[in-house]
Amino acid sequence: MEYFKSQLDSLNNQWTHEPEKMMHLRNSALEQFLQMGLPNKHWEDWQFTDFSPFDKTKFRISSADDVKDIDKYHTQSFADSFSIIILNGHYQPQLSHVPNGVTIRTLFDVFIKDEKADLSYSEENPFIALNTSLMNCGLVVDVSDGIQIDKPIHYQFISTGIEDNIMNHPRLLIRLGENSSTEIIEHYKGESTTLYWNNCVTVCELGKNGELHHTRIQEDTGYHTGNIEYHLQNDARLNTLFFNSGTELYRGDVNISFNGQNASAELNGLSLLKNNQHMDMRVIVDHAYPHCTSNQLFKYILDDKSTGVFNGRVIVQKDSQKTDSSQSNKNLLLSKSSSINSNPQLEIYADDVRCSHGSTTGQLDEEVLYYLRSRGIDAVTAQQLMVEGFAGELLVNSKNEKISAYLRNKLTSWLKSLKNG
Amino acid sequence: MLEIKNLHVSIDNKKILKGINLTIISGELHAIMGRNGSGKSTLSHVIAGKEGYEIEGEILFNGESLLGKSPEERALAGIFMSFQYPVVIPGVNNTYFLKAALNAKLKANGQPELDAMDFLSLIKEKIKLVGMDESYLSRNVNDGFSGGEKKRNEILQLLTLEPTFAILDETDSGLDIDALKIIANGVNQYRNSERGILAITHYQRLLDYMKPDVVHAMIDGKIVKTGDMSLAKELEEKGYSWLID
Numbered sequence: 159m160e161y162f163k164s165q166l167d168s169l170n171n172q173w174t175h176e177p178e179k180m181m182h183l184r185n186s187a188l189e190q191f192l193q194m195g196l197p198n199k200h201w202e203d204w205q206f207t208d209f210s211p212f213d214k215t216k217f218r219i220s221s222a223d224d225v226k227d228i229d230k231y232h233t234q235s236f237a238d239s240f241s242i243i244i245l246n247g248h249y250q251p252q253l254s255h256v257p258n259g260v261t262i263r264t265l266f267d268v269f270i271k272d273e274k275a276d277l278s279y280s281e282e283n284p285f286i287a288l289n290t291s292l293m294n295c296g297l298v299v300d301v302s303d304g305i306q307i308d309k310p311i312h313y314q315f316i317s318t319g320i321e322d323n324i325m326n327h328p329r330l331l332i333r334l335g336e337n338s339s340t341e342i343i344e345h346y347k348g349e350s351t352t353l354y355w356n357n358c359v360t361v362c363e364l365g366k367n368g369e370l371h372h373t374r375i376q377e378d379t380g381y382h383t384g385n386i387e388y389h390l391q392n393d394a395r396l397n398t399l400f401f402n403s404g405t406e407l408y409r410g411d412v413n414i415s416f417n418g419q420n421a422s423a424e425l426n427g428l429s430l431l432k433n434n435q436h437m438d439m440r441v442i443v444d445h446a447y448p449h450c451t452s453n454q455l456f457k458y459i460l461d462d463k464s465t466g467v468f469n470g471r472v473i474v475q476k477d478s479q480k481t482d483s484s485q486s487n488k489n490l491l492l493s494k495s496s497s498i499n500s501n502p503q504l505e506i507y508a509d510d511v512r513c514s515h516g517s518t519t520g521q522l523d524e525e526v527l528y529y530l531r532s533r534g535i536d537a538v539t540a541q542q543l544m545v546e547g548f549a550g551e552l553l554v555n556s557k558n559e560k561i562s563a564y565l566r567n568k569l570t571s572w573l574k575s576l577k578n579g
Numbered sequence: 580m581l582e583i584k585n586l587h588v589s590i591d592n593k594k595i596l597k598g599i600n601l602t603i604i605s606g607e608l609h610a611i612m613g614r615n616g617s618g619k620s621t622l623s624h625v626i627a628g629k630e631g632y633e634i635e636g637e638i639l640f641n642g643e644s645l646l647g648k649s650p651e652e653r654a655l656a657g658i659f660m661s662f663q664y665p666v667v668i669p670g671v672n673n674t675y676f677l678k679a680a681l682n683a684k685l686k687a688n689g690q691p692e693l694d695a696m697d698f699l700s701l702i703k704e705k706i707k708l709v710g711m712d713e714s715y716l717s718r719n720v721n722d723g724f725s726g727g728e729k730k731r732n733e734i735l736q737l738l739t740l741e742p743t744f745a746i747l748d749e750t751d752s753g754l755d756i757d758a759l760k761i762i763a764n765g766v767n768q769y770r771n772s773e774r775g776i777l778a779i780t781h782y783q784r785l786l787d788y789m790k791p792d793v794v795h796a797m798i799d800g801k802i803v804k805t806g807d808m809s810l811a812k813e814l815e816e817k818g819y820s821w822l823i824d
Binding site: 525526530531534537543546547548550551 | 627628629630649651653654655659660662666667668669670671679680684719736740
């Protein structure tokens with residue numbers, strides 16, 4: 159754990175222009191992190207994941223030297239989209255463009271002006287504390303009130319051409335004004351064979367009657383810890399998709415808090431695992447206000463010796479009457495040695511609510527496989543059809559057909575990469 | 580075209596078929612009638628290639644042994660089975676499924692595959708023949724279909740894939756008389772001098788519309804009597820007990 163301390167020293171030496179209070183925030187967050195330590199099997203909500211790899215490899219925080227030969231990086235954005243590009247932890251304003259009504263600033267700029275920005279960390283999640291201490295790529299995206307953006311904003315966090323074990327602690331604040339709507343694709347990519355680690359914090363604040371479509375595509379190949387928070391004001395509408403594929407070790411924490419009435423959140427997730435990959439996701443939905451709706455559908459597809467964890471908790475507070483909430487976790491095991499630990503939970507303290515939750519885990523149906531094969535479709539293609547059928551409903555939700563098509567292609571090529579076909 | 584010689588089949592050491600001999604030549608429609616548990620459906624699945632059976636004897640299709648071939652190899656060789664209980668395929672669109680099946684066949688025959696547009700115009704013609712609404716094409720395979728709709732969907736596949744040999748496994752069960760006529764009509768459209776059909780049924784009424792060339796009575800894993808349409812009528816009237824001993 160000592161290496162984190164030396165990394166903070168190195169960051170402080172690099173960024174000598176930071177104000178005193180920023181350094182103070184970093185130091186106290188590190189202290190909090192060190193006090194907590196990495197989660198171990200005695201931590202109830204973390205027990206199914208081995209976090210010791212984060213200490214075994216001594217990651218180095220990325221520096222300006224890690225961005226070379228920008229031209230050779232593949233920064234292709236989705237067609238008809240605005241873009242925000244970050245290369246190896248460094249924001250590239252010259253490659254980024256956003257529409258009128260949207261501003262991007264670095265956290266440093268916001269901080270130095272003494273503006274309010276959510277940089278809090280809790281005593282509950284050490285990775286958020288660590289991110290607060292070491293954040294090296296902070297961006298604040300503000301969407302003004304009453305702005306409707308019809309093209310998506312494609313935020314790309316690209317890790318590539320890395321020779322050392324580097325780590326990044328990006329912090330992204332998305333603040334959507336009242337009566338505004340936008341679509342944001344938060345996209346982590348990477349193809350380096352050297353192990354790297356992205357420890358991300360994303361906070362989305364939805365103003366009154368704001369609408370956010372948020373697709374978080376995690377396909378970087380190193381370790382990934384992602385912490386995502388949503389705060390919804392009155393009448394806000396959130397629609398998300400978490401697509402996870404490619405990482406060796408993933409932990410995702412999603413927190414939704416309703417800060418007003420009549421807000422709704424649709425939360426969807428698709429995680430693809432193979433080899434020895436491990437993905438652990440925890441989703442907490444806090445219904446602190448009445449008349450809000452939340453629907454969750456998280457699916458995992460696991461092959462080889464991969465392991466998954468889904469931990470979901472919906473809390474309906476005492477005065478949150480007329481809450482309407484559903485939570486579903488469905489998993490497909492493609493091999494006998496893959497496994498998943500699923501634990502959906504409901505805590506209800508109000509009496510006039512409608513809540514459901516459930517979890518199913520199964521294998522491909524042999525009868526269906528036989529039926530498809532009896533129509534001349536070979537076994538491998540038949541399995542692909544069935545898996546695509548299982549995942550399909552999650553990939554039609556997106557507001558944007560191009561993104562759906564991108565994700566369907568990702569699923570198909572993932573299926574083709576599997577050893578059994 | 581189909582030749583079954585001394586076929587014995589067991590599941591988990593339980594004997595189901597006990598020496599079946601059956602020869603069907605091109606252009607013929609054979610019916611096998613029998614009570615529940617007589618082994619009719621097992622025979623269908625063994626021809627179609629379902630796994631999990633212990634098999635002795637021979638099944639030849641156009642002179643080549645089918646045993647040891649996968650279900651898809653048999654399908655591509657020209658065999659089709661209309662399922663007694665067609666399965667629901669969650670998330671897989673009916674058109675997409677039918678196109679994948681037809682293109683697998685075209686590819687195996689070295690013919691060009693159909694693109695989405697060409698396939699759609701083909702399937703819209705075929706679906707009229709089974710009296711189904713076009714909306715069934717965009718639904719998931721058999722998802723929410725009634726019993727009769729599932730059977731029509733099987734016949735739609737038969738008419739689209741145009742195999743050389745069709746097994747109809749209790750395609751008439753659970754159908755009302757109108758649906759039965761539509762199914763029989765679809766089968767008669769399919770029928771020609773190049774193709775063989777094996778229809779498995781409990782009842783004579785489907786056969787009234789399809790006019791089989793040969794009727795077999797099956798009891799306890801054996802074909803005990805073979806005749807023409809008059810045998811079907813006799814079985815309908817007298818049941819099967821008179822055939823035992």
